[in-house]
Amino acid sequence: MDTAAFKTKVTDAFNGAAATxxxxxxxxxxxxxxxxxxxxxxxxxxxxxxIGCGRGATLLPAAxxxxxxxxxxxxxxxxxxIDEARHEAARQGIDNVELQVMDGEHPDLPAGSFDLVLGSYSIIFLPQARAALARYAGLLADGGRIGFTSPVFTRDTFPFLPPMFTELIPLSLLRHLPESWHPEQLHRQLHSWLERPxxxxxxxxxAGFTDVEIVDEPVSMSAVSGEAWVDWSHTQGMRLLWQHLPEDEAATLRSRLIGALDALRDGDGPVLIEVPVRYVTATAAR
Ligand SMILES: C[S@@+](CC[C@H](N)C(=O)[O-])C[C@H]1O[C@@H](n2cnc3c(N)ncnc32)[C@H](O)[C@@H]1O
Known part of the structure; x- marks a missing residue:
């Protein structure tokens, strides 16, 4: 898949996911x-x-x-x-944010005009992420910092999901994903540079940074039920699988996941899943 087609697919997926x-x-x-x-x-x-601010998970606390x-x-x-982020900023009464539709790989912004560049689970979607990082270094003023997150990628787990799902989602279902989204391909295309510290x-x-720190730390994901997790999975990377699964296989996978996730709950308590996340921080070298 060429870069433009890939970006169109990502844009469509997140436009479709935005409301939820x-x-x-x-x-x-x-x-x-x-x-x-x-x-x-x-x-x-x-x-x-x-970069790739979504509904503002990092933007709004930073603001x-x-x-x-x-x-x-x-x-x-x-x-x-961007529309969702605008509504969320207004809902929280935050008025020092500006929002723009822009390709984060080629930000059309003045050199040296920022002190901090952030990108949570977004830089991983950039086909030429390393070239983009060099552009971010140029956007930073002296002493400027960058911080981004990524999954802790492993080749044998389902893309974007923590290892516990490897048992629950048969890798054979990957045949329904476009070939370029198979873990090996994705890995080669986008993620190999993120794997080894x-x-x-x-x-x-x-890319022009120094004082690089890489810290892997789990995020405690909580879902009110197995069903809530499965519904939520349609709003993130796994949407790409659901979109391509034939109806009968989607129904089977849905009930299998709901059953397995509900079995992890303590009574009516939430499903708690520790998801490994990689935090990368650095300073622009001058
Ligand atoms: C998993 S979401 C993360 C959103 C937000 N940072 C958060 O933590 O909730 C990935 C976001 O990156 C955006 N994205 C993907 N490719 C992008 C690109 N080339 N330029 C700008 N944003 C992009 C998507 O539209 C989506 O909003």
Whole structure:
């Protein structure tokens, strides 16, 4: 798949997901975004750029910390996500954010105009992410920082899902995904540089960063029920599988997942899943 077709697919998937993205009784992107913001410590008055801001899981907490003298810009390739972020900022009474539909791989923004670039679970969607990182280094003022998250990728797990799902989602179902979304292909195309900390550090340094820190830390994902998790899974990367599964196989997978996830609950309590997440932070080298 060429880059433009890939981006159209990603845009369509997130436009379709936007209305329910990060809702439906599952907590994942919000706690991860908050943690990324904690790790990058935005300060009052700083200028923040959030790449692939979605509904604002990192943008809005960062905007709170930079305060009225700071400026936060969220960009996303999916217009429906930008609309959702705008509503969410208004709902929370946050008025120091600006939102723009923009391809995060080629941000059309002035050099040296930000103190902090963020990207939670978004830089992983950029076909030429390493080239984009070099552009982000150029957008940062002296001493500027970057912080982003990614899954802790492994080749033998289902794309975007923690290892516990490897048992629950037969890898044979991958035949319904376009070939370019098979884990091996995805890996080769997009993610191989993220897998080994040494490669990732080298990529960051090559892109113009120093003081690279890579920390793997689980996010405690919580879902009010197995059904809530399955409904939520239609709003993230797994949407690509659901979209391509024939109806009967989708129904079988749905009931299998709901049964297995509900079995993890303590009575009426939530389903709790520890999801490994990689936090990468660095400073622009000058
Ligand atoms: C998994 S969501 C993460 C959203 C948000 N950062 C969060 O933590 O909830 C990935 C986001 O990246 C956006 N995205 C993917 N490719 C992009 C690109 N080339 N430029 C800008 N945004 C992109 C998607 O539209 C989507 O909103």
């Amino acid at each position: 993205y990060d809702r439906l009784g599952v907590e994942f992107f919000t706690p991860m975004g908050r943690r990324l913001v904690e790790r990058t410590s935005p300060r009052p008055g700083e200028r923040v750029l959030d 709170g910390l930079i305060g009225p003298t700071g400026r936060a810009l969220g960009i996303d390739i999916a217009p429906a996500m 040494a490669d990732l550090t080298a990529a960051m340094e090559q």
